[in-house]
Amino acid sequence: MTHIGTNLKKIRKVKGLSQQAFADLFSLTRGNISSYEELRAEPRLSVILQIAKYFGIPVAQFINKKLTVNEILNFEDHFLDEKSGIEIKNVQAIPFFNRNVFQQSNKSLFLLENLPKIYLPLQHNVQIIAIENTSAIPQPTEFPFEENTILFFEQVQVDILHTLNEHYGFFLNDNDFFFGKYKVEGKNIDLVLNDWKSARFSETDQPSFWKLYAKFEKVL
Numbered sequence: 001m002t003h004i005g006t007n008l009k010k011i012r013k014v015k016g017l018s019q020q021a022f023a024d025l026f027s028l029t030r031g032n033i034s035s036y037e038e039l040r041a042e043p044r045l046s047v048i049l050q051i052a053k054y055f056g057i058p059v060a061q062f063i064n065k066k067l068t069v070n071e072i073l074n075f076e077d078h079f080l081d082e083k084s085g086i087e088i089k090n091v092q093a094i095p096f097f098n099r100n101v102f103q104q105s106n107k108s109l110f111l112l113e114n115l116p117k118i119y120l121p122l123q124h125n126v127q128i129i130a131i132e133n134t135s136a137i138p139q140p141t142e143f144p145f146e147e148n149t150i151l152f153f154e155q156v157q158v159d160i161l162h163t164l165n166e167h168y169g170f171f172l173n174d175n176d177f178f179f180g181k182y183k184v185e186g187k188n189i190d191l192v193l194n195d196w197k198s199a200r201f202s203e204t205d206q207p208s209f210w211k212l213y214a215k216f217e218k219v220l
Contacts, residue, residue, distance in 0.1 A: 004048065007067045009037040011055055014072045016099035016134070026050050069096075069116055073132075073150065092124060093117040094152070099134035102177065118150075127155045128213060131170065138193055139179040143168075145215065153210035156201065160211065164189055164201075170210040171199045182211070 012022045012033070019033040026047060035041040043051070052059045061067060095115040118130050131137070133149045145151060153170045165184035169191045171177060180191040180198065189201035191209060201209055 002042065002063050003066050004042055004063055005036045005039045007062055008033070008043075008051065010067055010069075011051075011057075011072050012037075013100060014069055014098055015055075016136075025054065069098075069118075091119045091121050092128065093119055094128050094130050096130045096132075098132045099136055102134065102136040124154070126157055129153050129155075129170075129210065133179075137177060137179055138197075140181055140193060143179055150216040151212060152214040152216070154213040156206060156209040156211050158203075158206075161189060161201075164211060168212040170212075171208055172210070173205070173208045 008022075012019070015022075017025075019037075020030045022028075023030050023033045028043075028047070032041075032043070036043055048062065049059060051057075052062045055072065057067065057071065061071065094117060095112040096118045097115060101115070112127075112129065129152070131151050131153065133139075133145050133147055133151055135147065151170075156164070156169070161184075164182040167182050168179065169182050170179055171191050176199075178193045178197070180193045183190045183192050183198075190198045191201065192198040199205075199208070
C-alpha cells in the first residue's frame with residue numbers, strides 16, 4: 001500500500017491550498033484530487049513525479065512513507081518532528097504559523113499552544129515563533145524574503161529595544177497581523193508596514209511585537 005493519497009492531502013493542507021488550487025498546479029481537476037485523497041484512485045506516475053519535483057520531496061518518500069510537516073517544508077534533518085521518537089531534551093519547541101493559519105477566520109488558531117511545533121537545538125530564553133512567508137500576510141513593498149521562506153522571530157523584550165531600529169519585525173494580536181520594519185525616534189518605537197499603517201510599541205502591547213531572529217530558505 002502506498003501513502004500517495006495521504007501525503008498529497010497533507011502537502012496540500014500544509015501549503016494552504018484548496019483542492020482546486022492544487023489541481024490547477026498540475027493540470028488536474030478538483031475531482032482528481034478528491035479521488036486521490038479519498039484513496040479511490042492514484043495519480044499516474046508522471047503526475048507523481050511532477051508533484052514530488054514541484055515540492056522538492058524525494059519520490060520514494062512521497063510514495064512509501066507518511067511525510068512529516070518538516071519533510072514537506074524541506075527541513076530534512078535540520079529539525080526534529082514531535083512524533084519522531086527522538087528524545088528532545090535539549091531542543092526548543094517553536095510554534096509554527098504556516099500559511100493556512102493566516103487564511104482562517106478562527107483567531108483561536110493564533111494561540112501559540114494551538115500551533116504545530118518545529119524543534120530546534122536552541123538555548124534561548126525568549127519565546128520564538130516560526131512563520132511561513134506568504135502573500136496572505138501584509139508586508140512592506142521591499143520585503144526581502146521569498147515566498148515560502150520560514151522566518152523566525154523572537155518576542156521583543158525591554159533590553160533589546162535599542163537594537164530594533166531598521167530591523168524587520170512582526171506584529172500579531174487578536175485583530176491584526178503584518179510584517180514591518182522598526183523605526184526608532186527618541187522614545188517612540190513604531191513597526192511600520194507602509195505610509196498608512198504602523199503599530200507603536202508600548203509596554204502594554206509588548207506581547208504583540210516580534211523581531212526577526214533568523215530565516216530558513218531552500219537553496220536550489
